[in-house]
Amino acid sequence: MTLSPIPRPEAADKPEAVPYENIAVLGAGAWGTALALVAGQAGRAVRLWGRNAEDVATIAKTGCNLRYLPGIDLPASIRATSDMAQALDGADCVLMVTPSVTLREICRKVAPHIAPGAPVVLCAKGIETGSGKLLSEVASEELPGHPVGALSGPTFAREVALNYPTAATLAFPFAQADRRAPRAAPASRLALSLGSESFRPYVSDDLVGVEVAGAVKNVIAIACGMMTGAGYAENTRASLITWGIAEMMTMAEALGGRRETIAGLSGIGDLTLTCSSTTSRNMHFGAQLGSGIERRNVFQGNPVVIEGEVGAISVIDLADRIGIDMPVSRAVHDILHEGANLRETFAALWARPITGENKFLNLALEHPAAG
Template sequence: MSEPIARERNTVPRPYGSIAVIGAGAWGTALAAVARRAGREVRLWGRNEEDIATIAKTGCNLRYLPGVQLPEGIAASCDMEAVLKGAEAVLIVTPSVTLRDICRQMAPYLAADAPVVLCAKGIETGSGKLLSEVAGEELPGHHFGALSGPTFASETVRNFPTAVTLAFPFAQAHRREPQAAPASRMALSLGSASFRPYISDDLVGVEVAGAVKNVVAIACGMMTGAGYAENTRAALITWGIDEMKALAEMLGGRRETIAGLSGVGDLTLTCSSTTSRNMSFGVQLGRGIDRQNVFNGNKVVVEGEVNAISVIDLADRIGLEMPVCRAVYDILHGGAELRDTFAALWSRPLTGENRILNFALQHPSGS
């Protein structure tokens, strides 16, 4: 990425000294390690007492990141009040479906001026609301942002070079003095030699990208599991990017945001490796494994499975066609047959590739 020349400002940026991380799964633990390596005071909250006790005693999250020694100084606790007390900023890293409940638990203890960074990806089922809207209803008066990008927790926690997008809306005052903006201060709070945040003011675009990419990753996994290869996956990724752009734009985001780390970057990673739970989930389904037997029958949160419902619900509300996401929804939640559904995706009317060429032709297959 090209780097703009920094302009002189009067404001001296100051990182947040104390960061609370809510959610002790793989990604939450990895982000706690990131913040600690960046020199912050870090407290990590989780609901599983056994896991938290292990982290506190051994410095390892044996359930989610076995074999990885965390940086010293991360205080782990199941006490929400203790974790949030004195926190200057908060990262919420719990599954998207739990966000509203987590925010309600946080409300009595969260400092009035603490910014909140949402690190899960999704759209609320039923309401069609972005996660920042959900959090805003439960925690009014706070600045809300999102952290997203091509990140596998197992690599980030091992201090492999990683780049992300960190998005907050910018008030007019922040445009005059961008160093004072929550996004800038949070980037300084997490940035290190191996963790590089890029600052964005397009919260909507970043949130939409995160929600849609999980669904597209399942599509890529399904086709891979069904025996198709790189041509097919490249087409699905390209179509997925277009669906991200269209949804972001209709919700007030910017299409160019999708070209960045939170869009193309994250989608490329997630659709290219079974390290991604969404991709792995799709691969297993594509191989004909029954839903109840995926991941050997273990209960694993697959964000894209839920996101397929919320994304399509939102698309229907605003009148947007999203063929790839629709195909995944139909297979997962409508009982559609996998190969027939994807065959229909390829047999849609032939159209121009860009908006200027606005026409459609009957597909030669006759569909």
């Protein structure tokens, strides 16, 4: 007797991936404005919220963010406001693009106005100082009942706003229902909501790995900047990037993420970009310190948010809590927050015991340069 083949589900049986049509972008800096442009160019209705009423009024009047993205016109589909309730009215998805140190505060302001079940996408990078919690944990605590994910990758804001081809990762935890119908999962719907000819999202279910990569890469970028400013060159930066990848993998794995996530856009992609150009605030900050400029005088004394500066504290605090070694991140921490000498600290980094590059090779030799 010949058995009939098991029928395969027809495409019509698969839930359709439906984009979110109304998106609130919270944070009217360069990256928030660039993401508002991405969503607008993908055909979405966008509300762009900023806490500075004067800046927001200028955006609304001129159709341009003169402070952070001068010369780039915003489409009419983007409406700017400094009123949180107005920004969230009718929004079926929220992009949080405020600094990591303000995330808990902003979430509390969002809570009374966000639509039930609307997904929240974290677009800043870091670990909460003091608690050692990933930003998704913070958002989930303050906004229970809302799917929380992250957008990360090699994305300089101005290049994104200028429609230069860019790829990024959208990560959300996948529940069993999401795995049965992945096209209808929040990450998939968001990928459709933001995807365009110039912006290519990828979907990930490893939120922990993506978040760890984003937090650690800012610290490693400061290290690369410091060594560049101190007069070192390409060999040195390549070593720091490689060690930074290892530190990302170690922390991600220890927290339940996957090492292979670090090989993607949110890991190697973002780290390589951030460590290779002073367009990165973190690298530029490190380069100024490495060249001998005092902390109070970097960026000509202007207040600039440097995620990796605060991040160095939270990354090392978390590393100590979970018992892992992150020598490059610790070097940056000690220079920034313990008054350690830059050249001596990095010399000690190079003089660590010689070990096998493969972690399965059990070897440790005292380095000839060790004091």
